[in-house]
Every structure is written in structure tokens, then in C-alpha cells.
Amino acid sequence: MEPILVYGYPAGTSMGLVAALEWLGQPYKLSRVDMLGEMREPPYKRINQRVETPVLITDKGRPLTETMAIAAYLEARDTERKISFDPLSPEADRMHQLMGFLNTGFTGAFTPLWVALELPEPDPDFEAALRRFGRERVIERHDRLEEMLDGGNWLAGGKHSLADGLLAGVARWLEYHEVANLSRWPKLQALRQRVEADPAVVFATALENGDTPAGGGAFKGHVPLAEVIERFGA
Ligand SMILES: N[C@@H](CCC(=O)N[C@@H](CS)C(=O)NCC(=O)O)C(=O)O
Known part of the structure; x- marks a missing residue:
């Protein structure tokens, strides 16, 4: 499956990871969460006990939290070095x-x-x-x-x-x-x-604002949060 990034609005730091996914160019999906609303309701804890965004549902269907861990996940798969560098450099x-x-x-x-x-x-x-x-x-x-x-x-x-x-x-x-x-x-x-x-940051910002911009082609659509929690939550 494609990884799914759960990103928060308004003004979540996770917007930057959406831009990074665009730069990476590998197929991905997104799920948006209102950080002042549904993120604070009990079911959200099934994907992040600390009630924060972002969360990445990995290609194996495992929720991965913490920006730095998600960035490391992406870096490890960036074989063409589109968003990272030779690890020894x-x-x-x-x-x-x-x-x-x-x-x-x-x-x-x-x-x-x-x-x-x-x-x-x-x-x-x-x-x-x-x-x-x-x-x-x-x-x-x-x-x-x-x-x-x-x-x-x-x-x-x-x-x-x-x-x-x-x-x-x-x-x-x-x-x-x-x-x-x-x-x-x-x-x-x-x-x-x-x-x-x-363009990737403009795209990610527009998505965060609830618009439907055209990206570079790697974005494969939104998955409703309730579905993400039901399928991948603890
Ligand atoms: N250490 C976490 C921090 C994540 C974080 O603070 N996320 C903010 C949004 S950018 C959040 O969810 N805050 C909780 C809230 O708004 O109640 C990470 O780097 O992923």
C-alpha cells in the first residue's frame, strides 16, 4: 500500500512533510485532521497516544509518529536522493x-x-x-x-x-x-x-487550506480519518 500521512490543520508543521512527499515523488495518500476538533476526540489516540500530528501510516500499515522518525522513514526510501543526501556526506x-x-x-x-x-x-x-x-x-x-x-x-x-x-x-x-x-x-x-x-510547498499549503490543487502526480488522494483509525489504529 501507499503510505498515508495524517496531517493537521490549521497551520500544522506536517504541511512541510506533505511538501517533502511531493518532492520525493513516490505514491502517497493523505488524511487530514482538524487539530482543534477530531484530533482531541478519544479515537484519535488509537493512532497517536500523545494526541499530536503528524502520523505516518507506513507501507506496512503501521502508525509511525514523531516528525523526525517520519523524516527518517522517508530518507531511508529516498534512493534517488530527491530530499536527502548520501548518509555519509x-x-x-x-x-x-x-x-x-x-x-x-x-x-x-x-x-x-x-x-x-x-x-x-x-x-x-x-x-x-x-x-x-x-x-x-x-x-x-x-x-x-x-x-x-x-x-x-x-x-x-x-x-x-x-x-x-x-x-x-x-x-x-x-x-x-x-x-x-x-x-x-x-x-x-x-x-x-x-x-x-x-510548487510543492504551494501545493501543500493549498491542500491544508482545503483546496484541491494539482500536484506533481504522486498524491493519490485523501483517506477519511475515521477509516485510517479503523483500519490501522491500535
Ligand atoms: N514531537 C512531535 C510534536 C508534534 C506536534 O507538536 N504537533 C502539533 C501540531 S504541529 C500538535 O499536534 N499539537 C497538539 C495540539 O495542537 O493540541 C513531532 O515532532 O512530531
């Missing part, structure tokens, strides 16, 4: 380094801003503190990322890779939470403009 090391940074400190810096946005009841003082802390952390992590960039067209090795997919999925949260103007980080601004204009 410096380019692979740099790609993994950037993916690690993006998936941990960079993504985590936004957590207080999400908590502030999703407070179950109004709590203005706590919300203001969360926003202040989150804003400071996000700006600091952006400063560190800017230092790590080499001004190249892509994050690693001169071509698009899994690292650029991860960047596309998370970096847009800067605007979502209205933290700061991207022009503050010129190398990142140029990189993001290039990545976000890439």
Missing part, C-alpha cells in the same frame, strides 16, 4: 543538524504562544506573560537560525531537502502569532521566500 550531517534544531528549540519556542492562544478561560495576566516569554524565545531562536544560515538557496547542500520542508511547516508561525517582521533576519527572509514559492 557533510550535506547529510548539515541537513540532520538543521532538522534537529528546527524540530526542537525552534518549534518549542512557539509553545507559550500556542498556550496563550488556546487558554480555556480568559486569564489576561497569564496570557500576557506567556506572550512576552514566547515572543522573546521565538526572536532568540530566529537570531540563532539566522547565524546558522549560509546564504545558500536551500538549507543544506544546494537543493531542496527534508530540512526545507520542516522549515516551511514551522517558520510561518512567526506571522501567525504576529511576533516580529521577518525582514529582521535577511538570510532567513530570502530563504523563506524561496521555499514558500516552491
Whole structure:
């Protein structure tokens, strides 16, 4: 069977993995989940006990969670090196380094801003503190990322890779939470403009928005979440 990526909306980081699947070019299916709705209902725990996206249903029908594990699954099958590099190369090391940074400190810096946005009841003082802390952390992590960039067209090795997919999925949260103007980080601004204009990222973003764009041909359609849970859940 084709692997099925369960991706979340609105604004899930999993959008970047959809772009990576497009770049990879091997047949895949998708299943979309409303992270503010059906993801929080009990059946979802059958595919991810931690109630998060993304989840990949592998070609063997096994649910695989965690972005880095899913990326490793895709990398291992990328024999033509369309989204990765020779595992022993410096380019692979740099790609993994950037993916690690993006998936941990960079993504985590936004957590207080999400908590502030999703407070179950109004709590203005706590919300203001969360926003202040989150804003400071996000700006600091952006400063560190800017230092790590080499001004190249892509994050690693001169071509698009899994690292650029991860960047596309998370970096847009800067605007979502209205933290700061991207022009503050010129190398990142140029990189993001290039990545976000890439046809695979445009395709993945349109799908996330509920549109039906034409992709490169590898996407074989959506599977309803209830069917994914029923067929592949624990
Ligand atoms: N460590 C996990 C984190 C995944 C994660 O935080 N996903 C977010 C969406 S991007 C989520 O599902 N959050 C739960 C929520 O919104 O309630 C990974 O890298 O896959």
C-alpha cells in the first residue's frame, strides 16, 4: 500500500512533510485532521497516544509518529536522493543538524504562544506573560537560525531537502502569532521566500487550506480519518 500521512490543520508543521512527499515523488495518500476538533476526540489516540500530528501510516500499515522518525522513514526510501543526501556526506550531517534544531528549540519556542492562544478561560495576566516569554524565545531562536544560515538557496547542500520542508511547516508561525517582521533576519527572509514559492510547498499549503490543487502526480488522494483509525489504529 501507499503510505498515508495524517496531517493537521490549521497551520500544522506536517504541511512541510506533505511538501517533502511531493518532492520525493513516490505514491502517497493523505488524511487530514482538524487539530482543534477530531484530533482531541478519544479515537484519535488509537493512532497517536500523545494526541499530536503528524502520523505516518507506513507501507506496512503501521502508525509511525514523531516528525523526525517520519523524516527518517522517508530518507531511508529516498534512493534517488530527491530530499536527502548520501548518509555519509557533510550535506547529510548539515541537513540532520538543521532538522534537529528546527524540530526542537525552534518549534518549542512557539509553545507559550500556542498556550496563550488556546487558554480555556480568559486569564489576561497569564496570557500576557506567556506572550512576552514566547515572543522573546521565538526572536532568540530566529537570531540563532539566522547565524546558522549560509546564504545558500536551500538549507543544506544546494537543493531542496527534508530540512526545507520542516522549515516551511514551522517558520510561518512567526506571522501567525504576529511576533516580529521577518525582514529582521535577511538570510532567513530570502530563504523563506524561496521555499514558500516552491510548487510543492504551494501545493501543500493549498491542500491544508482545503483546496484541491494539482500536484506533481504522486498524491493519490485523501483517506477519511475515521477509516485510517479503523483500519490501522491500535
Ligand atoms: N514531537 C512531535 C510534536 C508534534 C506536534 O507538536 N504537533 C502539533 C501540531 S504541529 C500538535 O499536534 N499539537 C497538539 C495540539 O495542537 O493540541 C513531532 O515532532 O512530531
